[in-house]
Every structure is written in C-alpha cells, then in structure tokens.
Amino acid sequence: MLRPGGRPRAGIVATGSELLTGAIDDRNGPWLARELSDRGFEVAHLLLVGDRPDDLAEALRFVADAGVELIVTAGGLGPTADDLTVEMVARFAGTDLVLDTAMEAHIGGILTRWAARTGFAGPALEAANRKQAMLPRGATPLLPVGTAPGLVVERPGGPLVVVLPGPPRELQGMWPAAIEAAPFAALLKRVPPAAARSLRYFGLPESEIAATLREIGSRRDLTDVEITTCLRRSELEVDLRPQPGAESVAAALAEELASRHAKHLVSAEGTSTDELVARALLASGRTVATGESCTGGLLVGRLVDRPGSSAYVAGGVAAYSNEAKTALLGVPAAMIAEHGAVSPQVARALADGARERFGAGIGVGITGVAGPDGGTEAKPIGYVCFCVTTDDGTVIARDPVLPGSRGDIRERSVDVAMHLILRAASGLPA
Amino acid sequence: MLRPGGRPRAGIVATGSELLTGAIDDRNGPWLARELSDRGFEVAHLLLVGDRPDDLAEALRFVADAGVELIVTAGGLGPTADDLTVEMVARFAGTDLVLDTAMEAHIGGILTRWAARTGFAGPALEAANRKQAMLPRGATPLLPVGTAPGLVVERPGGPLVVVLPGPPRELQGMWPAAIEAAPFAALLKRVPPAAARSLRYFGLPESEIAATLREIGSRRDLTDVEITTCLRRSELEVDLRPQPGAESVAAALAEELASRHAKHLVSAEGTSTDELVARALLASGRTVATGESCTGGLLVGRLVDRPGSSAYVAGGVAAYSNEAKTALLGVPAAMIAEHGAVSPQVARALADGARERFGAGIGVGITGVAGPDGGTEAKPIGYVCFCVTTDDGTVIARDPVLPGSRGDIRERSVDVAMHLILRAASGLPA
Structure with missing residues (x-):
C-alpha cells in the first residue's frame, strides 16, 4: 500500500x-x-x-x-x-x-x-x-x-x-x-521518476513470494515500497514502486527477490516472455514450428503476433482430429491407437512432425484434454502433454494437469509452451 | 442518452x-x-x-x-x-x-x-x-x-x-x-426488465446507421430509448435500451433498423458471430479447415475456442513461408512465383489445399500484407486475399484493403473470414 x-x-x-x-x-x-x-x-x-x-x-x-x-x-x-x-x-x-x-x-x-x-x-x-x-x-x-x-x-x-x-x-x-x-x-x-522494478516468474506459487516478502520485511523497512504481486495464469509478476527517496530500497529488494527465486525467474527487467522468446529464437538462428491439438493454433497465432516473426516462425498445424495428425504431421495411427491421442508419445510425434514438415529447427507438440468433456481418471480435464524437440536432438517434455476452464487450460498451455520454447532456444537443460 | x-x-x-x-x-x-x-x-x-x-x-x-x-x-x-x-x-x-x-x-x-x-x-x-x-x-x-x-x-x-x-x-x-x-x-x-435489443451488422459504416437514426428520429419520438452504436473492428453493434414504458418503441425501432439494412444484418437477437458460425457449420454437416498466412493460426484458434468445436473444425495450417505453403498445402511454387504469395490465386490454393489435406467440406485461405513492412503500391499494407471453397464447388473470394495496425489487420482478417465461412456454411450466394 x-x-x-x-x-x-x-x-x-x-x-x-x-x-x-x-x-x-x-x-x-x-x-x-x-x-x-x-x-x-x-x-x-x-x-x-x-x-x-x-x-x-x-x-x-x-x-x-x-x-x-x-x-x-x-x-x-x-x-x-x-x-x-x-x-x-x-x-x-x-x-x-x-x-x-x-x-x-x-x-x-x-x-x-x-x-x-x-x-x-x-x-x-x-x-x-x-x-x-x-x-x-x-x-x-x-x-x-x-x-x-x-x-x-x-x-x-x-x-x-x-x-x-x-x-x-x-x-x-x-x-x-x-x-x-x-x-x-x-x-x-x-514528478519524481517512478523507479519501478518488475520481476516475472514462471511456475512459482504466490505463497512462496508472500513468505519471502514477509521474511525480508521482518529484517528491513519496506513500507515505502508499494509491492504488488499479480498472478497472470502461469506467470507471477511482482511490481515494486518506491516512494521518492526509497529507490535504493526497491532496487535492493528486487535483487534479493531475483536471487532467492532464480530458478523460476523469467525476467528481472519486466521484459515480456514473447520478447524473450523472439530474442532467443533469433539468437539461436533457428525457426520454430508447432503441431497443436488442444490449443488449435493459439500458440502459432501468438508466435506470429510480433512484427518480424517470419524470421523465426516457420508455421504450425492445428490438428484436432486423429486423421489430421496422421495426414499432416505423420503421427503414426498405431501410436494414437496404442497410447491415445493425448499422450507424451503423440506430443513428441507432433513436435517432430511439425519440425520436419516445416523444415524448422525447433518443433513443438501439444495435445491435451481442454474440456469441458473428455476427461478420464487417468487423463483428467486439464491434462496436457507438451514436447519440444530440436534439430540437434534436445527433447523437452512435460505433462502437467492444468487448472481452470477450457479457455484457461488452453491459454495456460500456450504459456507453458512459450516457456519450453524459451528453454530450448536458450540451450537450457531439458 | x-x-x-x-x-x-x-x-x-x-x-x-x-x-x-x-x-x-x-x-x-x-x-x-x-x-x-x-x-x-x-x-x-x-x-x-x-x-x-x-x-x-x-x-x-x-x-x-x-x-x-x-x-x-x-x-x-x-x-x-x-x-x-x-x-x-x-x-x-x-x-x-x-x-x-x-x-x-x-x-x-x-x-x-x-x-x-x-x-x-x-x-x-x-x-x-x-x-x-x-x-x-x-x-x-x-x-x-x-x-x-x-x-x-x-x-x-x-x-x-x-x-x-x-x-x-x-x-x-x-x-x-x-x-x-x-x-x-x-x-x-x-427493477423493470431491460427489454434491450441488440442488432449486429457486418460491413456497414457507422455513418449509415447514424443517417437512418436521424431520419427515423425526425418521424418518431426516440428520446426514451438509449441508442448506443458501437464499432468493433468490422462489426457494428446497435444497442437499444428503452426506459420503462418505451419497450414497444425500442421493439419497433429494432424491426425498422433490421429491415432497412437487412443486407448487412448478422443478427437481430444479439447472437454472436461465433455462435452463428458454429450453428451453420453443424447444420450443414460440414467441417472446416484453414490455410492461413498473415493470420497465422488466429482463425483456427478462434474456431476451436468453442466447446464442442471438434464436431465441425477439422484443423488448420499456419503457413507463413512459401515453402510451407507448398509442402503442407500443395500451393504450386510456380503460382507463388507468378502471382506472388499475397494474391487471390494463392488464397484459393490455400483454401483448396486445406480442404483436401484435412478432408474437410469447407476450406478457407487467407494471405495478406499485415505490415508493418512489406507493402507495395499494388499490394499495400492491409491488402488481404480471402477465399472460401466448398466440396460442392462454391467459391467465395474477397480481397479488401483493411485499415489499422498489424494487430488490427490480423484481427479484422479473422472477422472477415468468419463472415465468409458463415456465408458458405449457410449456402448464401458468393
């Protein structure tokens, strides 16, 4: 406050x-x-x-x-x-x-x-x-x-x-x-400069930041810094706005918050994930292609949203039906029959298929149960399989159960995929 | 007011x-x-x-x-x-x-x-x-x-x-x-019921509705109806909210506005375009597939946004590069060389390619110059070619110059495509 x-x-x-x-x-x-x-x-x-x-x-x-x-x-x-x-x-x-x-x-x-x-x-x-x-x-x-x-x-x-x-x-x-x-x-x-600091995390619960802030607050006077934590789907943004004179308090707090949760830190300068992904892809010299089932084109739509994206986005296929997965991205029908359309195996095949068909350096596969129907005990609504593969053999796979409505699950899936692309394009370990 | x-x-x-x-x-x-x-x-x-x-x-x-x-x-x-x-x-x-x-x-x-x-x-x-x-x-x-x-x-x-x-x-x-x-x-x-009426038009300038309202207002007392016209990209929404007692004035005004601009009327009951497209596709028994260049997956992303969309959406390809257009949707490289990637011919080939590859009843092709670079005198920024083809031989083609920023042009392109799909699925003349 x-x-x-x-x-x-x-x-x-x-x-x-x-x-x-x-x-x-x-x-x-x-x-x-x-x-x-x-x-x-x-x-x-x-x-x-x-x-x-x-x-x-x-x-x-x-x-x-x-x-x-x-x-x-x-x-x-x-x-x-x-x-x-x-x-x-x-x-x-x-x-x-x-x-x-x-x-x-x-x-x-x-x-x-x-x-x-x-x-x-x-x-x-x-x-x-x-x-x-x-x-x-x-x-x-x-x-x-x-x-x-x-x-x-x-x-x-x-x-x-x-x-x-x-x-x-x-x-x-x-x-x-x-x-x-x-x-x-x-x-x-x-008007004194805002001197605001903004940190963005991925996959960090709000309660973790709250606990860290309480602990730091017990040692230091933070009353002259307005601290706003704001959860946007899978990303947590922490805004620090100092009163005039408290700029150094905000800067020191930003440093401490960045180092305490370094593993989940996406940016300590408020840079957007989209910007980071674009920079990482351009720096890597690779293009990206997507094979999307439950997100049905949302990921590639977000990737090409930036001007200049044709330099690093090869394209994408929204393959909702099993036939389309096979016909357009070469996912073996037998694999779908054995493991189901929503499975880590199919996510991998979607990623490889997209990469190969588009001649891209990085492929992304997404397949999941967005709801409102179709959930089972083994694969409940919100279960989404992700895979990112690169032309030098890196494979990054995740299969979380994401919360929320159909729209939430699809939007969060795009967020997760963006962060996996960032990881792959930056050469971080899987 | x-x-x-x-x-x-x-x-x-x-x-x-x-x-x-x-x-x-x-x-x-x-x-x-x-x-x-x-x-x-x-x-x-x-x-x-x-x-x-x-x-x-x-x-x-x-x-x-x-x-x-x-x-x-x-x-x-x-x-x-x-x-x-x-x-x-x-x-x-x-x-x-x-x-x-x-x-x-x-x-x-x-x-x-x-x-x-x-x-x-x-x-x-x-x-x-x-x-x-x-x-x-x-x-x-x-x-x-x-x-x-x-x-x-x-x-x-x-x-x-x-x-x-x-x-x-x-x-x-x-x-x-x-x-x-x-x-x-x-x-x-x-609280007296709102008795609000909402009309939605596509491709109708706001000035046309303003002129019609002025003319009707010169014959009838409309002071007890709050009239809000609201332009959302390519769609114009007219909301009529009567004061208690003026419900019949609002109803009569709605009738008159609907019939005066029937050609551009999308809905007189406030039904969303997405809902109308879904209903028309389900009624037609056809599925739809997209081949998107400048909208890069936004159209198919919007189509699959509705629960139950797998019944009428086959899928889509976001084919940004010329190579992807050829490899994934069979657009002849010679056609691209002769007419350019942004051309009515390529839009048609994208539509046909998407329809055939996905085995869909309706195909949609979109290719355009979204900017901020790439415009020429003949094909300025905002020039977008659309084509919708169906398995019974209907071809609906448009190539407008859309106004606005890169984001505006892409969003408007998706709007235009939705209305063309609605036209094709409803069996309206091209």
Whole structure:
C-alpha cells in the first residue's frame, strides 16, 4: 500500500455509455494508468462514466476532491450531441467555449479529404466541424489524430486537465503531443521518476513470494515500497514502486527477490516472455514450428503476433482430429491407437512432425484434454502433454494437469509452451 | 442518452492497486456492468480504486451520492492487510464487524483441505481464517467460491451493497447466490426488465446507421430509448435500451433498423458471430479447415475456442513461408512465383489445399500484407486475399484493403473470414 503524500496523484475519467452496459471494454483507462504510473504519478481513481452531463460533472469534481494534480479524460470529443466532455471540462475549469478558427480550418481540411473519399458532405459535416473547434478559452489545443482535437486545460488552483479522444488509436497517437504541451511538461518535470522494478516468474506459487516478502520485511523497512504481486495464469509478476527517496530500497529488494527465486525467474527487467522468446529464437538462428491439438493454433497465432516473426516462425498445424495428425504431421495411427491421442508419445510425434514438415529447427507438440468433456481418471480435464524437440536432438517434455476452464487450460498451455520454447532456444537443460 | 429518473441506478467499485498501475486489466467491472444493465439497472459509475482506505471510503460515498440503489464491489476480500473492503463497507453502512463462527468453521474446512494438498499450514493460516470470517453485523453472507465469503449489506436509508471477491472466476461463481439473497432479490423485483435489443451488422459504416437514426428520429419520438452504436473492428453493434414504458418503441425501432439494412444484418437477437458460425457449420454437416498466412493460426484458434468445436473444425495450417505453403498445402511454387504469395490465386490454393489435406467440406485461405513492412503500391499494407471453397464447388473470394495496425489487420482478417465461412456454411450466394 502506498502511503499518502509521497507522489503527485492523478485521476482518469473515461466517458461513454457503452462502457457502462458492458458492450465494450475500456482500453484507455489501463493504458493511461500504466503511462501515468510509469511517469511517477500515483493514480488515485479510474472512473468510467456515461454520456450524462451531471454524472460527468460529478466525476470531475470527485477526482479533483481526491487531491489530484492531474486529470486525464478519454472520450466524448465527437461531433454528436452526447459528446459532452469539452463543454463539461470548460465548466469545471470555470471558463467558456470560444471558436478556434485555426482549428476549424484544420478540421475542415481533414473533413474535406474524408468527404472526397466517402462521398459524404453537407451541412451536418459543417456543424460537426464547428462543434469540434469550440474550445475552452485559454486551453492548449492538441492537433487531431482523427478529427477531434485534444486539450490541455489549466484550472486556477485546481488540477491540470488533459482531454483526449476515445478511440484508443487516436488517444495513443495524441499522447506524445500531450506530454510535450507546455503545462503538462511543466507538471511532469516536478514528478519524481517512478523507479519501478518488475520481476516475472514462471511456475512459482504466490505463497512462496508472500513468505519471502514477509521474511525480508521482518529484517528491513519496506513500507515505502508499494509491492504488488499479480498472478497472470502461469506467470507471477511482482511490481515494486518506491516512494521518492526509497529507490535504493526497491532496487535492493528486487535483487534479493531475483536471487532467492532464480530458478523460476523469467525476467528481472519486466521484459515480456514473447520478447524473450523472439530474442532467443533469433539468437539461436533457428525457426520454430508447432503441431497443436488442444490449443488449435493459439500458440502459432501468438508466435506470429510480433512484427518480424517470419524470421523465426516457420508455421504450425492445428490438428484436432486423429486423421489430421496422421495426414499432416505423420503421427503414426498405431501410436494414437496404442497410447491415445493425448499422450507424451503423440506430443513428441507432433513436435517432430511439425519440425520436419516445416523444415524448422525447433518443433513443438501439444495435445491435451481442454474440456469441458473428455476427461478420464487417468487423463483428467486439464491434462496436457507438451514436447519440444530440436534439430540437434534436445527433447523437452512435460505433462502437467492444468487448472481452470477450457479457455484457461488452453491459454495456460500456450504459456507453458512459450516457456519450453524459451528453454530450448536458450540451450537450457531439458 | 438516458434521461434521469427512468431506471434504478447502480454503481460498481472495483478495488486493487494493480488495476491503477495498468499491471492488470479489470475484468469484473465490464462483466458486472453487463449483468446489471441486462437486469434493468442504469449503471451510473464504474470506479477503480487502489487498496487505500480513504480512497475506498470516498469512492463508496461518491457512488452513493450519485443516487444509486445498489453498489456492487469487487475485490479486497483476501486475508492480507491491504484487503480492506469488508471493513470499509461496514463503516459505510454504519455498523461494526463481528466474528461469524459458522463462517469461520466453513472457511476453516476449505483451508484445511488446501493445507493438506499444499503442505502449507500454521498460525498465518488461522489468522487468515479469522479475518475472513469477520463480517458486518446483520449482513447476509455468501458462501466462498475460493476462500473469501461475499456479502449483501443493507444500509439504513442508503443503497444496498453487494460485496464480491476479486478473482473473476470467484466473482462470477458467487453471482447466482448474490442475486438470490433476500435483500438483493427484493430489489431486483422492483427493477423493470431491460427489454434491450441488440442488432449486429457486418460491413456497414457507422455513418449509415447514424443517417437512418436521424431520419427515423425526425418521424418518431426516440428520446426514451438509449441508442448506443458501437464499432468493433468490422462489426457494428446497435444497442437499444428503452426506459420503462418505451419497450414497444425500442421493439419497433429494432424491426425498422433490421429491415432497412437487412443486407448487412448478422443478427437481430444479439447472437454472436461465433455462435452463428458454429450453428451453420453443424447444420450443414460440414467441417472446416484453414490455410492461413498473415493470420497465422488466429482463425483456427478462434474456431476451436468453442466447446464442442471438434464436431465441425477439422484443423488448420499456419503457413507463413512459401515453402510451407507448398509442402503442407500443395500451393504450386510456380503460382507463388507468378502471382506472388499475397494474391487471390494463392488464397484459393490455400483454401483448396486445406480442404483436401484435412478432408474437410469447407476450406478457407487467407494471405495478406499485415505490415508493418512489406507493402507495395499494388499490394499495400492491409491488402488481404480471402477465399472460401466448398466440396460442392462454391467459391467465395474477397480481397479488401483493411485499415489499422498489424494487430488490427490480423484481427479484422479473422472477422472477415468468419463472415465468409458463415456465408458458405449457410449456402448464401458468393
């Protein structure tokens, strides 16, 4: 828990009635929360509010009352009547809206090009242009990424308000201009660096980290470091966020946590597993190919998610049926008959088959019981066989019983496979 | 926009510092928002707050001040010191905590079984047990799904508070018991049914729906229907939520919207595309197989995501390299040399190859330029060739230029392919 008074606080307000019916997930709040935290703010509240003027006004007042120095809003900048953010922020800042003619001309240019492309034009478009160019007096405008400008609004005696558009691509695209705008840049200069440390483990129970933290806490004062442990499927992430002045405490704690659980440590710098796998494969000069049964393409889909992945991903086969395992990856039908489709033997044959058919250096085989049906006493739901084989004869095999629903089991299986690929590509012992 | 006064309002408070550093996305808020909206509440606010007592207390007060009749909290029920929700809700309700001995025994049983399995036991466990059995006086406890009980807390003259655990599986597992608890069940009886309608379109621009709504709005009074249009990649969802008394207006509007854009309508009942594809494939008696280049397994991964998918998914090949396209799916090397790997011809060959190799009734081929590199003037980034072929000779081909980033293009490609499979499996014209 963070003690009050240490860091400047910030609040985030995301608007849109569709966020409150569950029709759409808010992608801006978490993105902004990470940006602000990484820049050293303590994020006090993240509010989602509908497109209702009173609710929006109350949300701004509530966040301001929580003693924040910064409010970032997302959404509600569009041309329609229920896009209220600019008007409500102006009221909150105690100012009025005036037409920014330079912005009007700028938006007009965007809309003209759009109209030429789509064939849509007329008075509705002109009204939209004018509404979007009405800005709070004295605000610093941010050029549109789509058609709506953003804003940095100073409020006498109150928090700075940064107003950003709702579409995530526009919001993220406008962010660099926002942090360079003079009032926001001045505030950022006063924020002490986050100096956060992030450690990621694989296969380590949360209770082990909790016990280690208790033990270290009995010897050292850790109260000025906010410690968050967060279990994401098979990975455990430990975030350390020091109060200003406690940076060296966090750094020493990170060192100790890394060395105490070195066997399970994936990264002490917060590097993602996907990034580590890509680096290891590129360094090894090998390509990878998959033969997937229960994960049905999810693993190869994740591997090719990274730009540039064609340099180290040869491909994959999702072979759900026994016939497909035999026809596409050469798994002997007799082997399936003898050991069952879910067996270490078939996982090995899937790995070898994928490696050979794709001409890859590393092959991965996955076959398991994802449920909800099909479990037996010997092979219960969650039983998954993994095998990674390489062209120099390394064989890494695992057959755990993974917990959770069908979706959980498939996602965890992909996690496990990623870590086995990392092991094989790094040349670690099986 | 929803006019005030129509529906009982509800607020959601999700706790956890990890939600405010962006380390983890809140999955409970959107789930609860949909549940409450579908049960007829207007969700006023969704707040994410850190594990800080003052912030949590202020959040509860703020939501109560917004005139809600119900507050649902998620998280902060664990055994550690920063799990504060029960204590803060008790304070909010003006009551104190008392030990619930029956609950203590119940949690004790759960912990004993856990300790036997994991080998972890001792005084820390007993303290956790006791803390989790301290409940607000007079509250209705909800049996744990994990180890933490939930609560329904009545506050004199204030909103009802439903307290749920943070892990999504526990929260969703406890929900049926929550809505059956007497105080919540009594409140729910007073809430008018949502009577919401949801229409989903594919390939329809948002501006078309906006124009139609404007035109209908000029003839009819639609003010008592909250209309949300929400673009999710290639699909456009229109949600209609009537105020009590305006159900027939919403129903008539749904009919009109369905018939006005019938060509692009996917579902007038909110059925998901995945569900429609599964139903159509099962009804057709055909299996589907994929040959994927730029989507690299994402399509087959999505197809097998549904339980029971082995009945209609034969499998798929992610063939990134030209060699793999030839070796695994029989795409002639000469064809690739002549037309390029991204071409309608190769898409067709991928579809036919997948269908034949997997012995499937329907084959899907996808090849495109997902970026960020590799675009040319003739085949820019976003150019994707699709082909669906069936064993009775149907050929459906498309080659659009899709907008967005690498991730967007790949996700949209999967959407497009799903709709083409739906078309082929339903026997619609190419």
